[in-house]
Amino acid sequence: MRKTGWLIGLVLIVFWCGAARADWRGDVKQELAARQYLKALKILDDNKANAEDVGYLAMRGEALFELGRILDARADLEKAIAKDDNSLDAHATLALVLAKQRIMAEANKHAERAVAVAKTPRSLYARAIVYLGAGMLDKSDADLVEGLKLDANQPDLYLVRGAICRMHEKYADAAQLFDQAISHDKRPYKAYLERATTAVLRGDPVSSKADIEQAIKIAPEMYHGFLGRGFIAQEYGDNEAALADFNKASTLAPQVAEIHFARANLLVALGRHAEAEKVLTAAKPVCQDIPDWYVMLSLIQGELKKPEAAMATLNELIGKTPDQWQGYNLRGQLHASLNELDLAITDFDQAIAVAPKAPEPQLNKVTVLIAQKKSDEALTMLNAIIKQYPNALLPIEMRMQLYQALGKNKEALADLQKIQELKKKQ
Numbered sequence: 001m002r003k004t005g006w007l008i009g010l011v012l013i014v015f016w017c018g019a020a021r022a023d024w025r026g027d028v029k030q031e032l033a034a035r036q037y038l039k040a041l042k043i044l045d046d047n048k049a050n051a052e053d054v055g056y057l058a059m060r061g062e063a064l065f066e067l068g069r070i071l072d073a074r075a076d077l078e079k080a081i082a083k084d085d086n087s088l089d090a091h092a093t094l095a096l097v098l099a100k101q102r103i104m105a106e107a108n109k110h111a112e113r114a115v116a117v118a119k120t121p122r123s124l125y126a127r128a129i130v131y132l133g134a135g136m137l138d139k140s141d142a143d144l145v146e147g148l149k150l151d152a153n154q155p156d157l158y159l160v161r162g163a164i165c166r167m168h169e170k171y172a173d174a175a176q177l178f179d180q181a182i183s184h185d186k187r188p189y190k191a192y193l194e195r196a197t198t199a200v201l202r203g204d205p206v207s208s209k210a211d212i213e214q215a216i217k218i219a220p221e222m223y224h225g226f227l228g229r230g231f232i233a234q235e236y237g238d239n240e241a242a243l244a245d246f247n248k249a250s251t252l253a254p255q256v257a258e259i260h261f262a263r264a265n266l267l268v269a270l271g272r273h274a275e276a277e278k279v280l281t282a283a284k285p286v287c288q289d290i291p292d293w294y295v296m297l298s299l300i301q302g303e304l305k306k307p308e309a310a311m312a313t314l315n316e317l318i319g320k321t322p323d324q325w326q327g328y329n330l331r332g333q334l335h336a337s338l339n340e341l342d343l344a345i346t347d348f349d350q351a352i353a354v355a356p357k358a359p360e361p362q363l364n365k366v367t368v369l370i371a372q373k374k375s376d377e378a379l380t381m382l383n384a385i386i387k388q389y390p391n392a393l394l395p396i397e398m399r400m401q402l403y404q405a406l407g408k409n410k411e412a413l414a415d416l417q418k419i420q421e422l423k424k425k426q
Contacts, residue, residue, distance in 0.1 A: 024050070028059045035187040037063040038221060054080045058090040065097050068223045068253025071286065073097050081110075088117040092126035099133050101257060102290050107133070121147040121154045128160055137164050155185035159194055166194075171202045189219040193228040200232055208232055223253035227262065234266060242266055257287045264296060273303050291321050298330060302337070310334055325355035329364060336368055344368050359385060359392065366398060375406060393422055 024047040031040035040063045050056045057080035064073035074097050080090035091114035098107035111130040114123035124147035131140035141164050147157045162177035175198055181191035196211035212232060216225035230245030246263045253259060260283035267276035280287070280297045287293035294317035301310035311334060318327040332347030345368055351361035362385050369378035382399040389395065400415035 025055055025059075028063075032059060032062055033186070035066070035185070035189070035219070037066045041067075052083075054084045054087050054090070057083070058087055058093065061090065061097075062093045065093055065100075066222075068256040068259075070097055070100060070255040070257070072255070074101075085113075086117050088114050088120065088123055091117065092122045095126040095130055099129050102133075102292060104130065104133055119146070119150070121151045121157060124150075125154070125156055125160070128157075132160065132164070137167060140164060153184050155181040155188065155191060158184065159190055162194055162198070166198055166201065169201075171198055174198050175202075187218055189215040189222060189225060192218070193224055196228060196232060200235055205236065221252070223249040223256060223259065226252065227256075227259055230262060230266075239266060239270055255286050257283065257290055257293070260287060261292070261296070264300070268300065268303075273300050276300050277304060289320075291317060291324065291326065294320075295326065295330060298334070302334065307334060307338055323354060325351040325358050325361060328354065329358075329361045332361065332364060332368075336364070336371075341368050341372055357388070359389060359395070363395060363398065366395075370402060370405075375402060378402060391422060391425075393419060396422070 024043055028040050028043050031037070031043065040059065044056060044060050044063070047056070057076045061073045061076035061080065064070075064076065074094065077090045077094040077097060080087050081094065084090075091110045095107045095111035095114060098104070098110065107130045111123070111127040115127050117123065124143040128140040128143040128147070131137075131143065141161060144157045144161045144164075147154060148161075158177045158181035162174040162181065165171075165174035165177060175195060178191045178195040178198065181194075182188040185191055192211045192215035196208045196215065199205070199208035199211060209232075212225065212229045215228065219225060226245045226249040230242040230249065233239075233242035233245060243263070243266055246259060246266065249256070249259045250263065260279055264276040264279045267273070267279065277297065277300050280293065280300065283293070294313050298310045298313040298317070301307075301313060311331070314327055314331040314334065318331065321327055328347045328351035332344045332351065335341070335344035335347060345365060348361045348365035348368065351358065352365070355361070362381060366378045366381050366385075369375075369381070379399070379402060382395055382402065385395045386392070386399065396415050396418055400412050400419065403409070403412035403415065
């Protein structure tokens, strides 16, 4: 009897251990829903035998993304999609990853694919985030409303709706939506962060500090609270505290580009350009797919009187984004600052060819043409720009100055009157 009992006990142990291993997917989903991302990773790590499973890759990608391990998350999610293009979760989370990296065209592609697979709160949330990043607030809100109709208990949907209200300066409505997010969230550190930001905009530093500290208390292992507290400290002029928080966030999540940009921007504001350059250079593995990284680094290198380094950075940017005008425009400005005016004209022409309606490279070309004493060509361009943008002050001001230089006082006076009329309307 003892032996039988022992065997039965052994069978039960084996059975229950087997059941626990078989239900790892449910356990991971439960931890993800509770925003316990480290616990989710621990369960996944304990079940590495399933590492090639599409669901495994999609869930690990989500956990890694939330923890700020952006590059690792992207690798998992792209692998999951390569195995199964109908993985809604993989497409939705990859859209969020790419939006975080500011790679919006690719983010949109995966968000649309997720919605095409099925309209769920998750897929609609992903598309709403992409719309938000593109400034399409109405479309973003429409997706969020539709998602909440499917499931009114989704805290992230309330969060983004609150952020949209805040953009419209509807702070009371935003705060109410963040309160709803808190009520539906098991670990509402994100909602406290958003509410803290809203309190800053409402001029309530006491509430802001209380909410940000609560966010960090709830999730001290997450970078979000420290990054948010850094932004708030910077807003109130406590730059050293802000830098300390950005550094802490960077330690927790070195793959989050936003943190490196925050650190570099603050260092630039403090006049510490050499340190900012080091921060961005070290972040290249994380930021090399983000055009803004090249733009910011080149501008800092320009401030540091490193034209060759700035030129190399811009050449790399143009190599990666030959169909975008910003790189040509910046390189043209750099050439102009070095008095390489013909090279500057060539770059501005390329920028104009890529984006004929972008006024900035056109105005930059006008400036160089004036420097080259090509007044007639400059005037022709200014007339065309003003025809295209009749209410823009800068081209009219530039034309007025050119008329003055040419001794055309009547025309200059007419432009001055236009400028005064436009300023009255503003």
